[in-house]
Amino acid sequence: MNNPLSDNELRALLSEHQREAKKGGVQVAIATIFVLVGGLGGMLCLMNDIVAIAAVFGVMLVVGVVIFFGAGGSSKGAEVQKGIEDAIILPALNAVLENARYNKRERIALAAIRESEMFPLAFDSSNGSDLIQGVYKGLNIEMSDIRLFQTEEIWDREKEEYTTRSKQVFCGLWMICDFGKELSADVKLMERRGIAGFLADKITKKSKLFENIGSEVSDVETENDTFNKKFVIRSDNAHDAYYVLTPHMMEFIIRMDERANGDTYMRFARGGKVHIAVNSGRDAFQLGSVKDWSDVEQMRAQFTGEIRYMTDIIDELRLSDSLFRQA
Amino acid sequence: MIVGIVVGIVVILVLIWVIATTNSFRKKEIRINEALSGIEVALAKRYDMLTKLLDVAKGYAAHEKDLFTQVIELRRGMSAGELSEKNRQIDSMAASIFALAENYPQLRSSDVFIQLQAGIRDAEEHLQAARRLYNSNITAYNTAIAMFPASILAGSREAFEFFEAEEHKHNDVKMEF
Numbered sequence: 001m002n003n004p005l006s007d008n009e010l011r012a013l014l015s016e017h018q019r020e021a022k023k024g025g026v027q028v029a030i031a032t033i034f035v036l037v038g039g040l041g042g043m044l045c046l047m048n049d050i051v052a053i054a055a056v057f058g059v060m061l062v063v064g065v066v067i068f069f070g071a072g073g074s075s076k077g078a079e080v081q082k083g084i085e086d087a088i089i090l091p092a093l094n095a096v097l098e099n100a101r102y103n104k105r106e107r108i109a110l111a112a113i114r115e116s117e118m119f120p121l122a123f124d125s126s127n128g129s130d131l132i133q134g135v136y137k138g139l140n141i142e143m144s145d146i147r148l149f150q151t152e153e154i155w156d157r158e159k160e161e162y163t164t165r166s167k168q169v170f171c172g173l174w175m176i177c178d179f180g181k182e183l184s185a186d187v188k189l190m191e192r193r194g195i196a197g198f199l200a201d202k203i204t205k206k207s208k209l210f211e212n213i214g215s216e217v218s219d220v221e222t223e224n225d226t227f228n229k230k231f232v233i234r235s236d237n238a239h240d241a242y243y244v245l246t247p248h249m250m251e252f253i254i255r256m257d258e259r260a261n262g263d264t265y266m267r268f269a270r271g272g273k274v275h276i277a278v279n280s281g282r283d284a285f286q287l288g289s290v291k292d293w294s295d296v297e298q299m300r301a302q303f304t305g306e307i308r309y310m311t312d313i314i315d316e317l318r319l320s321d322s323l324f325r326q327a
Numbered sequence: 328m329i330v331g332i333v334v335g336i337v338v339i340l341v342l343i344w345v346i347a348t349t350n351s352f353r354k355k356e357i358r359i360n361e362a363l364s365g366i367e368v369a370l371a372k373r374y375d376m377l378t379k380l381l382d383v384a385k386g387y388a389a390h391e392k393d394l395f396t397q398v399i400e401l402r403r404g405m406s407a408g409e410l411s412e413k414n415r416q417i418d419s420m421a422a423s424i425f426a427l428a429e430n431y432p433q434l435r436s437s438d439v440f441i442q443l444q445a446g447i448r449d450a451e452e453h454l455q456a457a458r459r460l461y462n463s464n465i466t467a468y469n470t471a472i473a474m475f476p477a478s479i480l481a482g483s484r485e486a487f488e489f490f491e492a493e494e495h496k497h498n499d500v501k502m503e504f
Contacts, residue, residue: 221467240456242460243452244454
């Protein structure tokens with residue numbers, strides 16, 4: 001890692017980036033006006049055979065196009081991103097994780113997501129960003145922003161052929177970490193969508209008419225009614241479900257779900273891994289739009305908060321180690 | 328004719344309900360027995376781990392004869408009440424072993440002791456899970472046989488006993504600083 005910028009240097013870089021971005025925005029707006037006025041005015045003049053004035057409008061159109069392609073926006077985008085990575089993201093990760101690794105362009109592999117089999121809707125492709133890997137209190141963790149897409153074929157009446165359309169079915173955080181316990185069967189949790197959500201999938205054709213028709217039916221009922229109403233629990237072994245879902249863990253999952261502001265999915269796998277996905281509709285590690293990039297402390301607090309959300313989950317998974325410890 | 332058809336449909340529906348309800352009771356009874364078996368397995372595993380820990384402790388405190396002669400008999404097919412009692416005995420045994428270990432720092436810091444301690448914790452977590460599952464199945468069954476109109480079919484079926492928590496866990500927690 002290069003020497004990170006100090007907060008003042010980062011603030012100065014962000015301010016310059018914002019200024020250039022604003023300047024670029026103004027140029028684009030002016031160019032758009034020139035092109036529209038030049039284009040429309042020129043057309044009207046030509047229709048009325050006023051060639052001289054049409055030529056003036058033509059010049060205006062050309063000037064507009066030149067300004068448009070000349071308005072490059074900020075040239076500092078990559079530098080800003082690197083600055084934030086070195087000054088905010090990596091220090092925050094290194095403070096919490098061992099062997100921390102961050103890559104804005106990478107994401108959790110699609111194969112790993114498919115293997116989890118915990119998302120109820122079918123998907124064909126994915127993209128994502130902000131891959132974080134590391135070790136937290138002896139447990140390997142991997143997380144990134146993920147978007148899942150469903151491809152469907154639609155008959156285009158005008159072209160008289162099938163066209164494909166992509167629909168987003170998941171957008172949010174996906175995390176995989178060591179669980180540290182052995183299970184004889186998988187335990188999956190899916191947040192209940194209720195009748196409204198179930199029907200919405202059918203109406204918007206995110207799932208076929210009879211697909212997932214039993215998806216809201218639990219295999220296991222715990223003694224916590226609130227938890228049972230909120231989550232569908234799937235497992236071939238009720239004992240393993242109870243082993244994982246202690247009263248304390250269930251309370252924590254409910255609190256975590258409320259804090260996440262999205263649908264939560266979890267899978268405790270036989271191999272000792274746990275998948276956690278939150279369909280929040282937004283990227284977890286998004287640091288806001290350009291105009292917000294001026295308060296370095298706020299950005300640092302926001303990113304640290306996102307990391308703490310993840311480490312709280314891992315702390316809770318480890319907590320059961322001490323819950324039944326002998327005095 | 329129509330009356331006959333209606334009566335026939337009602338009779339069929341009642342028959343379906345009787346079969347479904349009776350099968351539901353039976354399914355719940357099977358789940359209870361499975362859960363009880365789970366408690367037996369978890370208890371046996373816990374006892375086994377504690378016995379191994381006791382063997383390790385012998386190497387450090389051979390003179391503590393009272394503890395080393397203690398034997399708890401676990402057999403298959405015990406009732407919930409009997410398993411509760413055996414669990415209390417194992418709790419007492421565990422408390423004695425760990426109290427003994429407090430006096431032998433070398434024992435407490437040995438790798439074998441630490442590993443067995445982790446194994447015992449895991450066994451206790453499994454026992455907790457087995458107990459909660461059993462009690463949850465009991466609640467479901469006892470509720471089903473008590474609710475009308477299923478209670479008509481419950482007949483001579485009796486409510487099952489819960490697997491009770493240890494006596495000291497019913498008492499207030501004593502805080503010592």
